[in-house]
Amino acid sequence: MGKKENTTKDWFGNWANEYDSSLGKIKRHHKLLDLVVESSLVKKNDRVLDLGCGTGLLSLKFLKNADCFIQGVDSSPEMIGIFKNKINKLNLSETIKLKLEKAERLSFNNNSFDIIASTVTLHHVKNKYPVLKKINGLLKPGGRFILGDIDMDTTGRLTDPKRLLKIVDYLKEEYALALKEGGLKAFSRMYNNGKKHILNDGEYCVSFQQWKELCQRADLKKSPSNPYRILNGLKS
Numbered sequence: 001m002g003k004k005e006n007t008t009k010d011w012f013g014n015w016a017n018e019y020d021s022s023l024g025k026i027k028r029h030h031k032l033l034d035l036v037v038e039s040s041l042v043k044k045n046d047r048v049l050d051l052g053c054g055t056g057l058l059s060l061k062f063l064k065n066a067d068c069f070i071q072g073v074d075s076s077p078e079m080i081g082i083f084k085n086k087i088n089k090l091n092l093s094e095t096i097k098l099k100l101e102k103a104e105r106l107s108f109n110n111n112s113f114d115i116i117a118s119t120v121t122l123h124h125v126k127n128k129y130p131v132l133k134k135i136n137g138l139l140k141p142g143g144r145f146i147l148g149d150i151d152m153d154t155t156g157r158l159t160d161p162k163r164l165l166k167i168v169d170y171l172k173e174e175y176a177l178a179l180k181e182g183g184l185k186a187f188s189r190m191y192n193n194g195k196k197h198i199l200n201d202g203e204y205c206v207s208f209q210q211w212k213e214l215c216q217r218a219d220l221k222k223s224p225s226n227p228y229r230i231l232n233g234l235k236s
């Protein structure tokens, strides 16, 4: 495992206990998750892959909308652990299965899922194309891929002040919301998270235009048979 991947794993290992009381407190994050579920057109008995499920915020919203089956995947044992506790408390172990695995691996059979949804996770993957290609294979015919992420391009020279200003300009709204809705602790966590974006420290954000091009290259077509949707995590 590369150094940056370890950084991400450690970062989420450390964040897990405070995740629901920091990012999980920001209403805009919930709006994004609601939009993802709504756009997915999830229905009864659908098989849904929640890629980068974390503490389960998205999966549980799926289940509020439809009696579907969820497969959660995440690379952080601590995030998965918190989700597992929720599943046990809610008696949902028949409906939600979890797998500790990296998005780069995804060891499922082809044509397994009606919906693959991923929120604020895939920007952590440096080499995105093979993951999208794999996602395409895992979808059943007519299946849908919904990506909820941030429309922020952090590529470029780390020492370029213009790049820095562009990113900080994008992040400042999130900082203000974290402070207002989660308090000082949540702000501090989101501020440190933002710093990782600025330094490309395990965070490799690209613009939606770049995501669109990557999806098209991976044969995820914007068509009724195999559509993808890319939803904005920051600008609501």
Ligand SMILES: C[S@@+](CC[C@H](N)C(=O)[O-])C[C@H]1O[C@@H](n2cnc3c(N)ncnc32)[C@H](O)[C@@H]1O
Residues within 6 Å of the ligand: 008, 012, 051, 052, 053, 054, 055, 056, 057, 058, 073, 074, 075, 076, 079, 101, 102, 103, 104, 118, 119, 120, 121, 124, 125
């Ligand atoms: C910001 S959290 C998002 C969690 C959840 N989807 C949500 O929207 O609340 C990102 C999640 O992605 C996971 N993650 C990061 N890199 C990953 C990778 N390469 N493969 C699988 N999961 C990854 C982290 O462990 C973390 O739980």
